Amino acid sequence: MPVSFDKVHDYMLSVTPRRDATLMAMEAHARRHGFPIIGPLVGRLLFQLATAISAKRVFELGSGYGYSGYWFSQALGERGRIVMTDGNPGNRLLAEKYFKKGRVRTKREFRVGDALEIIGDYDGPFDIILNDIDKHAYPQTIDLVAPRLRKGGLFITDNTIWSGRVYNRTRDKNTLGVIEFNRRMYADRRFFTTILPLRDGLTIGIRR
Ligand SMILES: C[S@@+](CC[C@H](N)C(=O)[O-])C[C@H]1O[C@@H](n2cnc3c(N)ncnc32)[C@H](O)[C@@H]1O
DSSP: OOOOHHHHHHHHHHHSOOOOHHHHHHHHHHHHHTOOOOHHHHHHHHHHHHHHTTOOEEEEEOOTTSHHHHHHHHHHOTTOEEEEEESOHHHHHHHHHHHHHTTOOSEEEEEESOHHHHGGGOOOOEEEEEEOSOGGGHHHHHHHHGGGEEEEEEEEEEOSSGGGHHHHTOOSHHHHHHHHHHHHHHHOTTEEEEEEOSTTOEEEEEEO
């Protein structure tokens, strides 16, 4: 029987438990403003992966107002550290508001600017690097991330099915960026990579 991914998605949402009051408020903000957060299905996966590898150091390229960072912080706890980045200063203020509301004790930095430049200020090693910036820039992230991830660390990139545009071969620059990124990740011997067809797709490479 053919599987409809939209129906799988809806089914998964229907069995997903409610989140804490802060995450629910952040999700409501995303709905009100049409802001593209990773959402609860992917948020839970981030929490699981961070917990599974006992992550303590996380770096995010493209943090928005902190929704994905909040999920990570729940797994990192007060002994963990997260560096968030975003080009929009307003997002840092919002993230701080939500992190305070949720009484998050994870050590954190939120840097405003171009994530591709900011990551150069950090040697790592990180346990997890999340990539959720503008899609045309995805191919540039690989050589920046590889030297900063520990062996066994995870490089997690969101939106890599890109609403199906990757297989329709749409020719805009963001789609071409995602297609090229996936091709390079599978070919790169520094990573062992799989695409998970969860929500809009995640490319997950484990650093070898
Ligand atoms: C999809 S949203 C991030 C959502 C966030 N990861 C979450 O799920 O809560 C993408 C964000 O990346 C930021 N962004 C895009 N390109 C960037 C870049 N090169 N450097 C820093 N931020 C960038 C945008 O301002 C936007 O807020």
